[in-house]
Structures are given as structure tokens and as C-alpha cells.
Amino acid sequence: MIDPKWLRNNPDLVRRSQEARGESVEIVDELLAADEARRSGIAAYESLRAEQKELGKSVARAQGDQKAELLVRTKQLAADVKVAQAASDAAGARFDELMAQVGNIVLDGVPRGGEDEGTVIETVGTPRDFAAEGFEPRDHLEIGELLGAIDMERGTKISGSRFYVLTGVGAQLEFALLNLAMAKADEWGFTQMIPPALVKPSAMAGTGFLGQAAQDVYHLPDDDLYLVGTSEVALAAYHSDEILEADTLPRQYAAFSPCFRREAGSHGRDTRGIFRVHWFDKVEMFVHCRPEDAEEWHQKLLAFEKEFITALEIPFQVLDVASGDLGLSAARKYDCYAWLPTQQRYREITSTSNCTQFQARRLGIRYRTDNGTEPVATLNGTLSAMTRMIIMLLENHQQADGSVRVPEALRPYLGGREILTVAA
Known part of the structure; x- marks a missing residue:
């Protein structure tokens, strides 16, 4: 969540951020009123509790009629304290409910607009000219088959629509991508992790996935656990309710996990093949750092993603995502879109988000400073979403006979093979 002090001292900044996201601006005034009611309620409750304690001392010393009068007052005060506590709790709950709906403060420089209004800031590589090579490219499913x-x-x-099985060389491709991703992560100083794919509601809510994204999440009501759509959730919650020492920052983690998404709202979109599915595996990078280092780390995560995609010899673009397309927790996000030959367009394969102190404030992740403690900053970045990387490898490196050239970086993880040949 955002800092309540920011809300009180910079309401116009919060309004501008909400407007940039295409979300309610009026909620800021509701929040300010709820914050005032919450603080007034706490003050009233504490005042009555203090009076109650003092009265208790007076009753102990009093005698006779005076004691009887004080006992009557004690009874009334106890009722008043109950009412004040209920009012304070209600005001606090209303404040929390409203605060949970407010997205992170959008950083300066983020392009304004909706889903299709991000800014392409870089194009890397040149798409192949299949016509010049004398053949029509097959799509990833035809090649995969x-x-x-x-x-x-x-x-x-086995499982229904939008599910698949990777077999033979398909499974080997995923393992190769996993091993290359983890080798790169180790080279860049990340600690490899395999976290749970089932998490508590506090982890999901703390990372911002039970608000606007709740409809895309799988819930197991009997256990009150959620299947993660990204290991970002587990990696963020890894240090929840902890105070980290400043000299241990940054904490860098790279996790492999299955990811589960309902793909709500995607009916009829990308129904062929494995581009938009309900389950896939992914390697995700995550960083806990000092707030003043967050923007620098955002650039580093983007650079790591670019290095990985470049190693796979896939043409791509970098998009500065527009404010209206940011998730609740992101203050800025960069996406990498790879070239998909059979669609003649770039499609998203990775993203990296700077969540500033938003998630850490919700999850209670702080670090020790000279003046006490304050929330860390958190950032995340996709290194390899397996299904989409496999799609891009198959389509961009296909040959006329249906075989696929293996980019040099992957060859050590595929037994040195240079070509994936058509199954007999």
C-alpha cells in the first residue's frame, strides 16, 4: 500500500496517479475522510482508556458514597470505551478497505494511456525474411507436433482446454531453458530458489494479487490457499514481517516454479497452441533493496532480461508500459516483446516491475536504518516464461524441412545438439 503520510501530505500526487491509472480519483477524498475518522477514533478510544485507568486508581482509594459514585461512572465509562473501540475498529477497517484499492504511485516519466499506449524504447535484432528464404513459416504448434x-x-x-503436455524434445527444451536461466542468474549474483506454489491469503494480498487481479487467481477454499500466478508472490512474502539489516541488502533471488492463471477475460484469444495457457513454468527474478536503489535495480533487471533473450537470438522490442496497464503494485514496468513470425508482430514474453515500497509496506518487510526502520523496495522480473520462450525458439529458428536450429547458448544444455529434427 502507499504511505498514509503521502496521502495526507500529497493528496494531489495520489489523485494524479489514480487518474494516470484510469482509476477512481474520488477515492482519495474518501480515504482522507476515512483516515481522519480512523485517527479521531483512535484518539477518542485512547483518551477514554486513559480516563478508565485513572478512575480505577481512584476507586481503589475511595470509600462510601464517593466510591459508589465512582463505580457508577466506571460502569458508564466501560460502556463508552466499548463503543469507542468499535467505532475506531470500524473506521480502521474502512480505511484499510479503501487503501487496498489504491495502486502504487506511478513514477514520473511513465507513458500515460491504456493497454495499447506504451512506448517502444528499443528494438533489438531483425526479424528473418522467410519469403527470401523460399518458404512460409509454420506456427509453433505445427512445428511442435x-x-x-x-x-x-x-x-x-487430461485437464481441459488451455492445457498441454511437453513431450520428448519439448520437455528437453524447457529443461535447457531452465538450466541456462539458472546459470545466468547465478552469474548475476542471484540465489536460486524453489518456493511453494501454494500460498496463504496474506501473501497473495500483500503482493497485490487479490484486488484487480483476483479473478485470474485459483483458490482452494477448503485449505484457504492460493495457487500462484508467479513466484513473485512467494519471493515477496519470503521476508514478510522481518527486519533486514541494511548491509545485507540487496537480497537477490531467482525462483523456478509452476504458475497458474485462469486467463479470465481471454475467451477466444490465443486459443491455438501454448501461448495463453492455464499453467506454465517460469524462472522469476526478485530483489529486496534500499528504496533509493530501486530505479537502478529496475534497469539491471531489464538488462538481464535483454541479455537472456539476445542469447537465444530472438528479435525483440522493449516497451515502457503505459500507466493504465500497470498492475496494482507496479510504479513502472518494462515489457519485452519478441517477434512472432506467423503473426507478423511482437508479443510479450517478459516483464519487470519496480514496486517501490508498496508490497513491502503491506507485507511488513523493513530494514534497519540510523533513524529506525523503514520498508524495503521490491522489484521483480521474468527471466524465462517457458511456454512463450519455446514458442519463440520454434518459430524464429525453424528450417524449411520443419527442423529447428538450436541457438548456441542452449546447445550445452541439449547435449551439444545444433538441430532439433522432425520426429520419425
């Missing part, structure tokens, strides 16, 4: 790498029919039989 030729290679014996993707089985959609049996995935649907």
Missing part, C-alpha cells in the same frame, strides 16, 4: 514436442490433444484430455 512435427518434432514430437507438444501434445495439446492429450493435455486437453
Whole structure:
């Protein structure tokens, strides 16, 4: 959540941020009123409690009629304290309810607009000219079936629509991507992690995935646990309710986990193949750092993503995501979009978000300073979303006969193979 002091001292900044997100501006005035009611309620309750304590001391010393009078007052005061506590709790609950709906403060320089209004800030590599090579490119599913790498029919039989099975070289491609990603993460100073894919509501809410994104989340009501849509959730909650020593920052983690998404609202979109599915595996980077270092770390995470995609020899663009397309927790986000030959357009494969102190404030993650403690900053970045990386590898490196050239960086993790050949 945002800092309540920011709300009180800079309400216009919060209004501008809400407007940039395309969200309610009026909620800021509601929050200010709720904050005043909350603080007044706390003050009233504490005043009555103090009076109650003093009265208790007076009753102990009093005798006769005076004691009887004080006991009557004690009874009335006890009732008043109960009423004040209930009012204070209600005001606090209303404040928390409203605060949970307010997104992180959008950073200066973020492009304004909606989903299609981000700014392309860099283009890396040149898409292949398949016409010049004399053949029409196949889409990833056709190539995957030729290679014996993707089985959609049996995935649907097992689990339903938008499920799949990676078989043979398809599974080997995922393992190769995993090993390359983890080797790179180790090179860059990240601690490798395999966290739980089931998390408590506090972890999901703390990272901002039970607000606007709740409809896309799988919930197990009997256990009150959630299946994560990204290991960002577990990595953020890893240090919840902890105070970290300043000299241990930054904390860098790279996690491998399955990810589960309902893909709510995507009916009829990307129904062919494995681009938009209900489950996939991913390697995610996560950083806990000092707030003043957050923007520098955001650039580093983007650079790591670019290095990984470049190593796979895939043409891509970097997009500065528009304010109206930011998630609740992100103050700024960069997406990398890879070239998809059969669609003749760039499609999203990675993203990296600077969440400033928003998630840490919700999760109670602080670090020790000379003046006490304050929330850390958190950042996340996709290193390899396996299904989409496999799509881009198959389509961009396909050959006329249906085989696929293996980029040099992946060859050590595929037994030195240079070509993936069509299944017999």
C-alpha cells in the first residue's frame, strides 16, 4: 500500500496517479475522510482508556458514597470505551478497505494511456525474411507436433482446454531453458530458489494479487490457499514481517516454479497452441533493496532480461508500459516483446516491475536504518516464461524441412545438439 503520510501530505500526487491509472480519483477524498475518522477514533478510544485507568486508581482509594459514585461512572465509562473501540475498529477497517484499492504511485516519466499506449524504447535484432528464404513459416504448434514436442490433444484430455503436455524434445527444451536461466542468474549474483506454489491469503494480498487481479487467481477454499500466478508472490512474502539489516541488502533471488492463471477475460484469444495457457513454468527474478536503489535495480533487471533473450537470438522490442496497464503494485514496468513470425508482430514474453515500497509496506518487510526502520523496495522480473520462450525458439529458428536450429547458448544444455529434427 502507499504511505498514509503521502496521502495526507500529497493528496494531489495520489489523485494524479489514480487518474494516470484510469482509476477512481474520488477515492482519495474518501480515504482522507476515512483516515481522519480512523485517527479521531483512535484518539477518542485512547483518551477514554486513559480516563478508565485513572478512575480505577481512584476507586481503589475511595470509600462510601464517593466510591459508589465512582463505580457508577466506571460502569458508564466501560460502556463508552466499548463503543469507542468499535467505532475506531470500524473506521480502521474502512480505511484499510479503501487503501487496498489504491495502486502504487506511478513514477514520473511513465507513458500515460491504456493497454495499447506504451512506448517502444528499443528494438533489438531483425526479424528473418522467410519469403527470401523460399518458404512460409509454420506456427509453433505445427512445428511442435512435427518434432514430437507438444501434445495439446492429450493435455486437453487430461485437464481441459488451455492445457498441454511437453513431450520428448519439448520437455528437453524447457529443461535447457531452465538450466541456462539458472546459470545466468547465478552469474548475476542471484540465489536460486524453489518456493511453494501454494500460498496463504496474506501473501497473495500483500503482493497485490487479490484486488484487480483476483479473478485470474485459483483458490482452494477448503485449505484457504492460493495457487500462484508467479513466484513473485512467494519471493515477496519470503521476508514478510522481518527486519533486514541494511548491509545485507540487496537480497537477490531467482525462483523456478509452476504458475497458474485462469486467463479470465481471454475467451477466444490465443486459443491455438501454448501461448495463453492455464499453467506454465517460469524462472522469476526478485530483489529486496534500499528504496533509493530501486530505479537502478529496475534497469539491471531489464538488462538481464535483454541479455537472456539476445542469447537465444530472438528479435525483440522493449516497451515502457503505459500507466493504465500497470498492475496494482507496479510504479513502472518494462515489457519485452519478441517477434512472432506467423503473426507478423511482437508479443510479450517478459516483464519487470519496480514496486517501490508498496508490497513491502503491506507485507511488513523493513530494514534497519540510523533513524529506525523503514520498508524495503521490491522489484521483480521474468527471466524465462517457458511456454512463450519455446514458442519463440520454434518459430524464429525453424528450417524449411520443419527442423529447428538450436541457438548456441542452449546447445550445452541439449547435449551439444545444433538441430532439433522432425520426429520419425
